[in-house]
Amino acid sequence: MRMENYSMEEMPQITFGKPAHGVPTAYLYVANCGPAVGISYSDIKKAFEVFGPVVNVQPAGTSGSRVYVSYDSVDNAVAARGAWNSVACDALEGRVMVIQHAVPQTQPSAGEQVVVSMSSVDVGIPGLTLYTDFITSEEEQELLHEVDERPWQTLAKRRVQHYGYEFLYKTRNVDLTQRLGELPSVSEPVLKKISLVPDIRNAKEPTLPFDQLTVNEYPRGVGLSPHIDTHSAFEGSILSLSLGGPCIMEFRKYINRGDSPADDNEDMRDESYGNSESMNGQKDDCLPNKSVEVIRKALFLPQRSLLILSGEARYAWHHYIPHHKIDNVNGQVLDRGTRRVSFTFRKVRPGPCSCTFIEHCDSQLSDTRTLALDSSRCSIDEGTKGYASVDSPEEGDFSNEIPYIPVETGSQPKHFNAATPEIEKRYVHKVYNAIAPHFSDTRFAKWPKVALFLESLEPGSVVADAGCGNGKYLGFNKNCFFVGCDISPPLIGICAQHGHEVFVADALHLPHRTGFCDAGISIAVLHHLSNEERRIRAIEELLRVVRPKGRVLFTVWAVEQEDKKLLTKWTPLTCKYTEEWVADTGTTFQRNLSINSLKSINEGESQISSANPCENTPKDTVLEAAQLGRSVGEADTPQQDVGDESLSSDAGIVGEAEQQEYFVPWHLPYHRAEIGGASAAALADGLAKKDDVKRALVYNRYYHCFVEGELQRLASKVQGARLVDHFYDKSNWCIILEKL
Amino acid sequence: MRLLTHNMLACNIKGVTKGFPLAIEVTKLETKESEMNPDFLRHIYPKLDWKALHDAAHTLGLNDIPEQVEPAMLEDEDFLQKFHHALLEVHLEEGALICPETNRRFPVTKGVPNMLLNEDEV
Numbered sequence: 001m002r003m004e005n006y007s008m009e010e011m012p013q014i015t016f017g018k019p020a021h022g023v024p025t026a027y028l029y030v031a032n033c034g035p036a037v038g039i040s041y042s043d044i045k046k047a048f049e050v051f052g053p054v055v056n057v058q059p060a061g062t063s064g065s066r067v068y069v070s071y072d073s074v075d076n077a078v079a080a081r082g083a084w085n086s087v088a089c090d091a092l093e094g095r096v097m098v099i100q101h102a103v104p105q106t107q108p109s110a111g112e113q114v115v116v117s118m119s120s121v122d123v124g125i126p127g128l129t130l131y132t133d134f135i136t137s138e139e140e141q142e143l144l145h146e147v148d149e150r151p152w153q154t155l156a157k158r159r160v161q162h163y164g165y166e167f168l169y170k171t172r173n174v175d176l177t178q179r180l181g182e183l184p185s186v187s188e189p190v191l192k193k194i195s196l197v198p199d200i201r202n203a204k205e206p207t208l209p210f211d212q213l214t215v216n217e218y219p220r221g222v223g224l225s226p227h228i229d230t231h232s233a234f235e236g237s238i239l240s241l242s243l244g245g246p247c248i249m250e251f252r253k254y255i256n257r258g259d260s261p262a263d264d265n266e267d268m269r270d271e272s273y274g275n276s277e278s279m280n281g282q283k284d285d286c287l288p289n290k291s292v293e294v295i296r297k298a299l300f301l302p303q304r305s306l307l308i309l310s311g312e313a314r315y316a317w318h319h320y321i322p323h324h325k326i327d328n329v330n331g332q333v334l335d336r337g338t339r340r341v342s343f344t345f346r347k348v349r350p351g352p353c354s355c356t357f358i359e360h361c362d363s364q365l366s367d368t369r370t371l372a373l374d375s376s377r378c379s380i381d382e383g384t385k386g387y388a389s390v391d392s393p394e395e396g397d398f399s400n401e402i403p404y405i406p407v408e409t410g411s412q413p414k415h416f417n418a419a420t421p422e423i424e425k426r427y428v429h430k431v432y433n434a435i436a437p438h439f440s441d442t443r444f445a446k447w448p449k450v451a452l453f454l455e456s457l458e459p460g461s462v463v464a465d466a467g468c469g470n471g472k473y474l475g476f477n478k479n480c481f482f483v484g485c486d487i488s489p490p491l492i493g494i495c496a497q498h499g500h501e502v503f504v505a506d507a508l509h510l511p512h513r514t515g516f517c518d519a520g521i522s523i524a525v526l527h528h529l530s531n532e533e534r535r536i537r538a539i540e541e542l543l544r545v546v547r548p549k550g551r552v553l554f555t556v557w558a559v560e561q562e563d564k565k566l567l568t569k570w571t572p573l574t575c576k577y578t579e580e581w582v583a584d585t586g587t588t589f590q591r592n593l594s595i596n597s598l599k600s601i602n603e604g605e606s607q608i609s610s611a612n613p614c615e616n617t618p619k620d621t622v623l624e625a626a627q628l629g630r631s632v633g634e635a636d637t638p639q640q641d642v643g644d645e646s647l648s649s650d651a652g653i654v655g656e657a658e659q660q661e662y663f664v665p666w667h668l669p670y671h672r673a674e675i676g677g678a679s680a681a682a683l684a685d686g687l688a689k690k691d692d693v694k695r696a697l698v699y700n701r702y703y704h705c706f707v708e709g710e711l712q713r714l715a716s717k718v719q720g721a722r723l724v725d726h727f728y729d730k731s732n733w734c735i736i737l738e739k740l
Numbered sequence: 741m742r743l744l745t746h747n748m749l750a751c752n753i754k755g756v757t758k759g760f761p762l763a764i765e766v767t768k769l770e771t772k773e774s775e776m777n778p779d780f781l782r783h784i785y786p787k788l789d790w791k792a793l794h795d796a797a798h799t800l801g802l803n804d805i806p807e808q809v810e811p812a813m814l815e816d817e818d819f820l821q822k823f824h825h826a827l828l829e830v831h832l833e834e835g836a837l838i839c840p841e842t843n844r845r846f847p848v849t850k851g852v853p854n855m856l857l858n859e860d861e862v
Contacts, residue, residue, distance in 0.1 A: 156791055168758075170760070175757060458783075459779060459783070460777075461783075462748070462784070479780070481780070483745055483748070492852055501744075501745055503745070503852055503855050504854040504855060504856055505856060509857055509862055511749050511750060512748050512749065513748050513760060516748040517748070547787075
């Protein structure tokens with residue numbers, strides 16, 4: 001259809017669909033421009049022709065003030081928009097138009113939008129070669145017969161067989177520890193032929209011998225999502241032999257064009273666009289403010305042909321087989337056949353990839369999210385807007401317009417070997433298990449800053465609360481789905497009673513799939529971890545389970561308490577116990593309350609024993625702390641409490657390091673302690689002491705309180721996140737991190 | 741435990757690479773009705789491993805979850821009800837989750853899975 005033969009009025013009107021943010025097309029949606037504002041369609045055409053031939057100008061909606069301008073090339077449209085979007089246009093009397101790229105609604109098959117080449121030479125991608133009639137019909141039948149005799153692995157839409165090494169769909173990589181059977185002997189003749197092919201013999205990147213074979217059986221209508229084979233998995237060339245039937249393979253190269261002017265101007269949006277948000281409820285967050293250009297080429301792969309991908313074709317071009325039953329090959333209608341079986345020969349790469357196509361390379365890019373964006377998530381104006389993750393069993397299940405957000409965009413969790421230290425087992429886990437119901441009853445206050453964080457989450461968010469305790473924050477935002485976990489079964493039991501979705505787990509070994517959650521919270525948890533490595537690991541784990549751009553909030557008790565008297569009621573872990581229990585040492589201090597300050601407290605029945613701090617046992621100091629008038633029960637914030645006796649403020653600065661390790665008492669009233677059972681055991685064990693004056697059992701909980709800046713410092717040691725906010729709130733240090 | 745939670749849980753024993761999805765051993769199920777929120781369902785849909793959900797639903801005796809989903813179905817009230825029911829209303833009260841690679845059992849008691857690892861598993 002040649003443009004020049006048609007007058008503008010005769011040009012077929014295109015139906016436009018939703019705009020694709022950041023993806024340039026040859027079509028423009030121009031607002032504040034049209035007959036209703038005094039500009040005729042021919043005026044518009046004349047003006048916009050400055051940038052290249054204008055195929056058509058047609059109204060957008062019924063307002064008369066918006067139009068679609070169609071060029072015959074993307075570049076021209078990009079130029080026009082670049083020049084005139086949101087600026088006064090001299091050619092149209094200083095009018096300011098708002099211009100975006102428009103996407104035609106019709107979804108032609110690859111055959112209509114992209115010319116299908118019959119030879120790899122015509123396609124012109126470096127490293128792409130096609131050999132037709134590579135094997136004979138007899139050889140084809142032999143190969144098919146052989147694989148049909150062997151067991152197939154059934155995926156959602158197709159069947160596969162693997163030889164050599166197992167290819168793992170979830171990580172899009174090879175498991176070098178899983179060696180499967182040798183390549184079937186029937187493939188030997190083919191491999192011999194392959195070794196004689198010049199592209200293979202003289203390959204720039206050595207590629208023989210092939211040690212991985214994947215056989216794919218595609219039923220009629222099933223294709224393959226666009227992807228680049230993971231760089232780090234395979235080296236050399238990738239070869240694909242097509243058996244049983246033909247197909248079209250499309251190749252796409254994405255080029256980042258850098259920042260484009262801000263697109264959004266939603267009040268100018270036409271009604272015909274409908275809901276401006278994509279199916280998944282969010283604006284397309286693929287490379288916001290960056291435009292991506294796509295070059296598309298297509299090649300017909302006949303039955304019995306051999307396709308070779310090497311160099312640029314292998315490392316920088318996505319390949320894709322449309323999910324069609326019939327292909328339109330330059331006007332000719334070709335049926336796919338009952339099935340197409342491909343034999344893909346690859347060579348496993350033993351180490352990292354060091355190619356020059358860095359933007360597609362998982363070995364060289366530290367942020368694997370960039371890769372995910374680069375391939376599957378960008379909306380393409382072909383109409384098939386979303387793609388399943390590469391080679392995944394789900395591929396093909398998510399057809400047009402449902403973007404599939406790959407959950408595991410990162411690697412498997414790093415393994416963290418340390419067993420739980422004794423101090424935590426005893427003075428955190430055991431204690432919380434013993435005090436759970438009473439503890440839960442006192443956890444009711446909702447902190448404003450935590451509330452704010454939770455309220456700001458998008459509706460539909462999945463929120464992980466790691467160390468959820470009694471579940472105080474679970475369900476806080478009615479529009480979100482909360483999943484809580486804690487290491488204490490009794491506390492989790494209480495959550496479950498309230499109908500919350502919870503499980504028992506260790507915050508350092510979360511069982512959540514990487515990237516599944518939208519947000520995470522860790523409220524008053526990290527301070528129960530007794531060394532820095534564990535605290536960092538907890539941060540890493542919570543970040544791991546949220547998706548890219550997901551946010552996590554951490555709050556911890558501060559050394560710098562608003563109510564400084566409170567610290568006096570705690571037992572600083574003395575040097576003796578520091579050595580025994582805790583490896584961590586504090587940082588430089590500002591103000592310090594040392595054990596000495598306890599001595600200076602004016603208390604009638606003070607039982608502080610000797611002057612040597614290291615000889616005070618926790619038991620003694622607990623008793624003494626109890627006698628300082630501690631009221632029973634506490635809030636999350638380590639303050640409140642009865643106004644106290646005068647505390648000598650000549651506590652002053654003593655010693656070097658700031659005291660950060662503490663035992664903080666918990667008073668469990670006798671009437672709340674179970675009869676027999678846990679309480680008796682705790683007493684016998686020395687885990688709890690009786691306080692007959694207060695009529696309570698006193699337990700100690702281990703805390704590593706944080707000094708100013710410490711939480712941020714820890715976060716800075718974690719990869720893949722950025723600090724969004726940090727603040728001090730009610731005697732807690734808090735940070736919000738965003739996963740990159 | 742709801743199937744939404746099941747869809748996000750994997751076995752994280754050291755060295756395990758194929759810990760998802762966990763197989764489900766059903767001893768006791770309970771249905772607890774809740775209000776369907778179509779927007780939430782549409783939001784959560786792309787995050788789910790649909791095959792895992794489908795198979796899990798099947799294990800729980802729910803056979804009206806389709807193997808594949810077409811976009812139009814997310815607008816269909818009938819489908820959404822079934823989706824909602826399977827995802828959020830059916831609870832595994834007693835049973836176990838089983839790692840596909842190691843066969844390690846994670847017990848589910850009173851609706852709560854215990855995903856704690858033993859010392860030799862971390």
